[in-house]
Amino acid sequence: MLKFYNSLTRKLEEFKPIKKDSVALYTCGPTVYNYAHIGNLRTNILYDLLRKTLTFNGYKIKHVLNITDVGHLTSDADTGEDKMEKNASTKDEVFGVAKKYTDAFLENLQSINIQLPDVMPKASEHIAEQIEMIKTLMEKDFAYESDEAVYFDVAKFPRYNRLTGQKLEDMMLGARQEVVKDPKKKNAIDFVLWFKTVGRYQNHILRWPSPWGDGFPGWHIECSAMSKKYLGQPIDIHAGGIDLKFPHHTNEIAQSEAAHKKPLANFWMHGEHLLVDAGKMAKSEGNFLTLKDVTGKGYNPLTFRYLVLSAHYRTKLNFTWESLTAAQNALNNLYQEISSYEQPKVGCAEFEQRFQDAINDDLNTPKALAVAHDLIRSDYPGSAKLQSLLKFDQVLGLKLRETWEATRNIPEVVSRLIGLREEARKAKDFVRADELRQAIEKEGYLIEDTPDGYRIKKKF
Ligand SMILES: [Zn+2]
Known part of the structure; x- marks a missing residue:
């Protein structure tokens, strides 16, 4: 039985897709204004693991990951700057920045053996769909317009706090004020669906015409609109980093359910933070690490993947150079062991069952890795061990086959x-x-x- 922890119900639940044998998966992607840090990459390893586990269980997957290239504002209420426009002064420059960091992101994914999503829609190329959805929300009276923006009216959506389980007053403290001192904003917790390019945003570079005047979409609406476009509604699984639960995912649920009177997704899954030296990663702390920092020190990028697999996705993972070295040693031992194995044949059913039980138990990768190491220590012949390990690697993604094949020709x-x-x-x-x-x-x-x-x- 395949089970996942559903953040929406706060329970471990049996996974059953809406359609019999295919799964619709939407995962929140990067805002492409900078290099991904290793915490972002941990989240993307979760997406990959989820995808590979579903495939392992015989499902076909359609996986959508969005690329945010407009409307993601810095959390600083005083500046409220669009992250994408920080170092740009023309439209071409904004898209140039987006392209540079999108390319770098995809390169990162490939070097840690993450299968690329089937569709990677850009927010800036789906403005019509976002406007359409805001129009629906206006028609159904879930949204209202001021001189500066179009807002979602949270008071009209009673189950707004369903994902966080927090009181609305507590959530208010975490909500950021995207438009300050707007006298027509009804509630502080109301969030922006459409920014007008007036007032503080009069110099915003990216802008499109809309029924509410020229402007640009709020950050949250892109995921609701693009998930619907590519996967329909409801979908099977929507996933992201834990910091997206509020406001991002909370707002996505409110918009999508208000507009279409159907759940957005049946399962919500969230990956925990990666800490660096027990602290939260931040540019200002000087501990903002990218994959380049890891490979620059001579580590195989798959070592980082191994480290991530060694912790369950719902626990915090503390990154230190010592823990990365330990992961490197463990991975090298694995490679060294398999290099002595003969051509794979007839696997070890008992271990294969244990492996599948582990990953099907809410992606328990630490346990799955332990099964792999137990198998290596067992008395089965090398050919049988290899057969099973290559099967495990369909989920683990540590490139065991390539590595083994490369060791075949002894000089x-x-x-x-x-x-x-x-x-x-x-x-x-x-x-x-x-x-x-x-x-x-x-x-x-x-x-x-x-x-x-x-x-x-x-x-x-
Ligand atoms: Zn999203």
Whole structure:
């Protein structure tokens, strides 16, 4: 049975898709004004894991991830600047920034072996859909217009706090004031659907005509509009980082349900924070790390993936260079072990069942990794272990097949040294045999003697 923790009900629930064998998955993507930090990448590993686990269970997936390139404002109420326009002065420059960081983001995903989503819609290319949805909300009286903006009227949507379970007054403290001192704003918690390019936003570069005058969409409406366009409503799963629960996901639910009188998604899943040296990552703290910082120190990018898998997605993960080194050692041990295995055949059913039970239990990857290590230590033949490990890797994504295949061709020089060592051992010249073992190690290979003869491993 496949079970996920549903943030909406705060319960572990059996997953059943709306359609029999396909799953509609929407995940909130990056605002492309800067490089992704490793906390963002942890969230994207969750999306990938979710996708691979669903595939492992036989489902077809349609996965949509949005690219935010307009309307995501800084949380500073005094400036309320659009993050995308910070370092730009023309439309081309804004889209140039977006392209640069979108490309870098996709490159990051590929280097940690994340399968790219099926659709990656950009907010700026779906303005018509967003306007259409705001029009519906106006017609149904869930939205109202002031001189500066169009707002969602939270008082008209009684279950607004469903996702957070908090009191409205407490949520108010967390809500940011996107338009300050707007005398026509009814409630502080009301959020913007459409910004007019007047007042503080009169110099906003990206702007489109709308029934409410020139302007640009609020941040939240893009996901509601694009999820509906590409996946319909309701969908099976909507996922994001935990910091998106409020206001972003709370507002998405309010807009979509008010406009279409149907749930937005049946399952809501949220990945916990990644901390750096036990603190929250922030540019101002000097601990803002990107994948480049990790690979720049010589780590394989998949080491970061392994580290992320070693913690459950609903627990905080504390990143330290020591923990990354430990992950590197664990991953290298795995690579080293499989390099000695013969051609994969007939897997180990017992371990495969344990593995599937672990990932189907709300993506319990620490347990799944433990099953992989138990399998390696077991008495099954290497060929059987490899067969099962390659199956596990359909979910883990650690490139075990590529790594194993790359170790298949033992260099000529190593083969010759192995032959000489075997001769020395037969002649009981153990000093010479040991010298040859060291020579083999210098070439990057380890030789071990077992009751059935020697075993050769590539050093990682
Ligand atoms: Zn979103």
